[in-house]
Amino acid sequence: MRRGLLYYLTHWHTFRTVVGIVLALLIASALFWVYTEPARIPVHPEDRLLATDEPPDPNVVIVGIDDRSIAGFGAHGEYPFKRDRYATVLNNLKTAGAAVAAFDIQFSEDSSPAGDDAFASAIGQDNLAVVLAYGQTDLQTAGPGLLRMKNSGAIDRPLDKFVCGDPKALPGCKPVAQLGSTAIITDPDKVVRLMPMFVEARCASKTAADECVAGVLNPISFVAYRQLVAGTSVPLTYTPQGAHFGGIWTKPLWTDGQGLSLIDYRGGPSADGGWFQRHHQYLSFGDVYDNNFDRSAVAGKIVLIGSYGAAGVHDEQQTPSSRGAFMPGVEVQAAMIQTLDSINQSKFLQPEPASWVLASLLILCVLLGVLLPRLPALFGLTLTLGAILVYTGGWILLLGVFTAGLVPNLLEVWLALGLTYAGLMAYRFLYEEREKRKVTSIFGLYLKPELVDELSRSRSIAEIPLGGVRREISLLFVDIRGFTSMSERMEAEDVLKVLDVYLEDLSQMVFKWDGTLDKYVGDEIMAIWNAPAPQPQHALNAVRCAWEMAMRMPEVNERLKAKVLPEVQYGIGVNSGLAAVGQMGSQNRRTYTAIGDTVNTAARFCGAAGPAQILIGRRTRDLVQDYVAAEVVPGLQLKGKSADKFGVYRVTAIRESPGSPWVTAPGMQDFSDVGAGQRPTAIGAKASFANEGEPVTH
Template sequence: MRVKLAHILLLLTVIFAVLLYRGSLDSIDHLLQDHVMQHERSVDTTIAIIGIDDQSLEDFGSWPWSRNVHAQLLDTLSEGHPAVIGFDLTFPVGSEDPEADTEFAAAVARAENVVLPVYGTFAPNTEQGKIEALELSQPFEALRKAAAATAHINTITDTDRVVRKALYSFDYEGESIHSLSWTVYQKYREAMGGTADPQKLPLDDFGRFYIPYSGGNGDFEEIPYSAVLSGEVPPSYFENRIVLIGPYATGFKDDFLTPISGKNTLYGVEIHANIIQSLLDDNYKRVLDWKWNEVVLLFVALLAYLLFRKVKMLYSYAVIVVIIALLIFAGRFFYDQGIVISLGYVIPFLIVSCIIVIAFQYLEELMEKRRVTDIFGRYVAPQVVDQILKNGQEGLKLGGSRRELTLLFVDIRGFTPLSEAAEPEEIVEILNEYLDLTAGCIFKYDGTLDKFIGDATMAIFNAPLLLEDHPMQAVKAAWAMKEGSAAVEQKLFERFGLVVKFGIGVHTGPAVFGNIGSKTRMDYTAIGDTVNTAARLESNAKPGQILISEATYAFVRDRVSAVSLGEIKVKGKEQGISVYELEGLR
């Protein structure tokens, strides 16, 4: 069965459908989503970050600081009545200063709106469904009891180490542990007299939801920790705001790659700010189910097949580019509507389809050219076929070119008696064997097989391909025919008792070659006196004799053994022709 474009595109569609189902190209899909869909928006001034930045580290000394410092910060912030305070710092054990720990816990209790972090440890390969922690790192007991709530700060990255989704919650010993971002948002809504509905969250099979980032590095307001304690920023500045406290310096190693940060990173506290921002805006993104992405892929595959089949290829590629642009636009549009569609399969599918179609066309044209050459070359010289395929319509125009050529004619002597002695089928078999021998010798020495004329063969040397030493090539071909015919002659003599030999004539001179004939039927041949002279030499050659003209002999005299036969009179010429009988090659 011949492979068709439809078969290739069908196979390609199946491959990409399987890849989509298995998520094999998710890394490409994520990158496209990052660049096409994620984009910065204005951030809400409700959120303020108090950063443990380089300035604060310079003011208070190296980390960790005394927990009295955190207690002072909370007491200062409480004077301004912030809606909720979230720490992105863990305090799993007491410090070397128990009094400072007690004061810190008391400050947390006095604030009544502080959310402290916990951190879960999970099994290496967690299956789909509710995630359960093996261990849980929590604030030391007095601090945990003083907090308004505790919440996890686990950050889960994709395989390329980019944070694209937030883990809403996980279980630990039968208790559900919600994320810091969600808990801070929930506390803020309660402080403002509202409620937070977790049912709105479009969770995946692992309990995660997509993060639509709003701000990159530095987009959310960051206030140095020391600026608050020094009074540079008054407590009233934080009234009814969400305050996040966390590392804002690279030394803490609390920074992550995100879709919006490119090769740079965002601090963990900035990622929490982005998540809370999306919750405040009700900006939820539902990732389109893989089944619908499969439907999109199948539709695009069908469209690509119709384009490649019905439309000219150049236009098809242009339309494919337009389709890719429309898909990117659609991805951005649906993202703004709250739906994340997969582009990392359908766009590569279209690109790979184009590459495969180009390769398929090239191979198909190559095979077709080879097929035409093989078939057409049995009727016309392969060189002529190549010229026609190379030049297209130009190669089929009537007309000729003048050039010095060497013509070779060969005929079978004794063929008529043989025809009377053998059956027609045997005659065809014998003739084909002789003509195959002559054709093989001509091709071996780069000649052009012009035509078969009954039991005779005409060959041209130096057209259409240029041959630097065409007289010698023709002479070699003639000698090869004589040597090759010996075995055939012996077989025919034993079979029919008749002697059958070649008569060969070779002449060099100017002639016109090209497409000769009518617009509906033409031959690639040579015409002129040189052609006629070569034919006359062949007709005068005795069985087994090779006659070459003086013009040909002048080119090859130092490389052959030949005997001069003087001048012979040929039909159609008033003057005789000096000829030589070829006896061998030196």
């Protein structure tokens, strides 16, 4: 039969595949929208993928203000320190040959004039570049690639004498120290991943009239790095393609539209101590103050000075590499220097391109949308987890071999794959529940409940042959002998009562032997085997059902007598062969049935059978001959049929298995064709043999 486009669009697998693809496209689009939103989901599984524990940049050393440093100043070990102590540290670092000293410390608070003067003088000495912190975390967008400190002013700025390195400096003096921003950005999960590269401060410099002048500051990490590699002559500039650093970098540093750049954390704190401590690039502030340190450790290097785990000083941050611990803010700046000081600028971190994310979402989700409808739920789950593992493993390979510097997007892809699986499974559940209701409504009146349940486990109604298929089936017809004349002599109500008892008992026997109850036609019952569900022993089940009907006729009559109703006698016909089975009828009313010559012949066998007789055809006899004894009924004339041609047989005995004894019943002991000494002996519902052997069948 030629099938058109409508068939393929409505066919179960194809239809569900279309649903899967549409669902996959919707989920991929939704997750891509989430990915592009500024306030995206605050979960970053890629943190673990990127986490390493490499040594810090060898050009950076941290001088940390730790608990030992504070306690080392005795009873006067208060913090913040007096400025003369910073002056001593600066002088010792200069003597040791440090290249840059960058303070991740605010100097906006009041202190003693003598200490301030000493610190200003130390800053003003030659041969040691100094970077001072100008910090405020309250930021707002100021323009493309630029953030602004909301309420910054002179109070947030280091004193003029520090900036100019002169105890007597006046506003408008020539700066000696460089100012750098210590502003940081935390993501919604409170983790620091981004560094603002361009921050506008309202008081970046002053005029001679002591008026603040706004200016753009870079982070102290970049200012210190620039002092080491290029002095102050090369500016950092923003473009939509990223931040450019003259000819120092061969590739721009990736920044987003606000000028934020990703920090490449190569390590983090652990149980063994801080990142720089573990790799012996850390000096205690107290040791440097006492000039008790290895001078070669700082010679020619950037020295970052700041709080390092001191109690009560809350300058610590969660970072992707901190594994639940906190990283001192000065180490965050050190990690940014390591990012900037990469030998190969191709390793500058940048997010996976949005086009890659979209392609990954579309390809993987659509692939699942096509495959999942064809797989069982467990196999589908395995496929989904496999896709997640392959995607993640592919990124691990790419990061290690080809595309170092890319930060993959994992979460949205993982979510998209999981939601595609969950959505298709939910659709499958809802669809199959509907299909189950269809099966129940169609077959609930024809089959016993167990068979209905078995059919309802089919994935769809399309898997059950309802539209008409040709297959071999076995049919059973049974009706009451003389029913017409009997019903004419009875009241209509009594006729219905007789039919109720008769049909109820015999219908239960059909269900017992896994038959499909096709229809009632007055007193006639039609039942089918091997449809709609396959039954390898369909003929044997049909004959066993017929045998039980014949054997239980006395019980049926006992029930009728108890209701003061007349007894009935019925005959049974069974035939096997090819027939068309399926849903048939008009547009308004359809029923499941079988049609064909096999059906007509079975009905005529039934009409020719005497009371409690079972007549079967040759094909049925061939299928059941190991279990059923039957004798030819010669000369039986059926309307439009030849008995010799069709081979009509009367069932005379039955047995459970090929080696078990034969069972016969009263009224079925005519074995004219059975060999001597092999005749079954009737004993009611059981039988035995005088000696072993089998009845001969024709």
